[in-house]
Amino acid sequence: MVTNLPAEARAKWIKVMEARGVEEKIRALEEFLSAVPKHKGTANLRLWATRRLAELREELEERRKKKARKGISFFVEKEGAAQVVVAGLPNSGKSLLVKRLTGARTVVADYPFSTTNPVPGMLRYEDLYFQLVDTPPLVPGSAYFNRVIGLMRNSDAILLVLDNTRDPVREYIDLSRILEERGILLQKPRGRVVIERARTGKTGIRVTFMGKLVDATIDDVRKLLEAYHVYNAHVRVYGEVTLDDVEQALFESRVYKPCVVVINKAEINVASAREAAYRIREVNPNIPVVLGSAKLNKGFRDLGWILFKVLEIIRVYTKQPNGEISKTPLVLRRGATVYDVARAIHKDFVNKFLYAKIWGSSSKYPGERVGLYHVVEDGDIVEIRIKG
Ligand SMILES: Nc1nc2c(ncn2[C@@H]2O[C@H](COP(=O)(O)OP(=O)(O)OP(=O)(O)O)[C@@H](O)[C@H]2O)c(=O)[nH]1
Ligand SMILES: [Mg+2]
Known part of the structure; x- marks a missing residue:
């Protein structure tokens, strides 16, 4: 392992991951830092955590200022694609x-x-x-x-x-x-790991590959995550990745x-x-x-x-059965599937899904019938048929 953290520090890290809101995150990160032993192996981690703390403290101050004088804030709400x-x-x-x-x-x-x-x-x-x-x-x-x-x-x-x-x-x-x-x-690093932790439900640990693990098995990944008390998560592996990369990803230290x-x-x-x-x-x-x-x-x-x-985004246009094609596209990540389209339209659409019809570069012919796991492409028109 990269950092060889004692169990106490790992437990504190779980608190950091679970923290919602800036104040809670700051408190959790401070406690985590005090639990990390000082040696060469943890130097990078401590440096990173210290800097992250400084960023968060400034963000907090910024938010307080904004509240106090409704003034300009450093935080910019996302808009557009x-x-x-x-x-x-x-x-x-x-x-x-x-x-x-x-x-x-x-x-x-x-x-x-x-x-x-x-x-x-x-x-x-x-x-x-x-x-x-x-x-x-x-x-x-x-x-x-x-x-x-x-x-x-x-x-x-x-x-x-x-x-x-x-x-x-x-x-x-x-x-x-x-x-x-x-x-x-x-x-783009040669390999990349993205860990999405499920906040609700017991999904277990799911690993999907757009690449491979070079020095470990899925079971090792599961054990590593469990050592951090992460039991429900989706781990996406891109390119060639080591177990160390998985642990790094847990600390969100590099993006x-x-x-x-x-x-x-x-x-x-x-x-x-x-x-x-x-x-x-x-x-x-x-x-x-x-x-x-x-x-x-x-x-x-x-x-x-x-x-x-x-x-690496794509645009997909939805269409109601026998209806108009939407003017504004859904913006999805490249590699997205009909599943992502359905979920973006309505949360019930995945459960009620029957089939989809596709026009565009991902279809073999205009109006091809496809299932949930069909990969869509930029410019596709998607019509989803549901039960009931
Ligand atoms: N010749 C030339 N001058 C430019 C160009 N773009 C910007 N400038 C000039 O460079 C100076 C700085 O431009 P700004 O846009 O204020 O630069 P900035 O990067 O926002 O600067 P800071 O906010 O201080 O970081 C101004 O005098 C601009 O007129 C360009 O393409 N050519
Ligand atoms: Mg400027």
């Missing part, structure tokens, strides 16, 4: 970019730290909207740093804005390191966030921007790099489509 946090070093052009793409009224200024609060705006892509959130600059030790990190952790994706008049490759490397230290990974890099102010020196993009792609071939100029509002035409791709 996904929340994309726009982040970067001071003066890189985050605010101007968000303003250009969404029309949001956010402060643009030629001095650093001009943005002190997150400002959301909506970016349209076909029949979807993505919520872009302008943020204060990401500088460790600065007043807003922990809160911006908290926003990013909560987001669905990150738009990293680099400044072409400085050294964008350096900015990219520094920012990804800063984020990684805080447990936010911009690259992967899809990312798009923007090299802004490209108009100032197009050749250097291209060179920087090339080098960033060398460092990380999986992250899309967009060159553009917020000042001229050029280069961002495909951004909506690129976000749609990295978010």
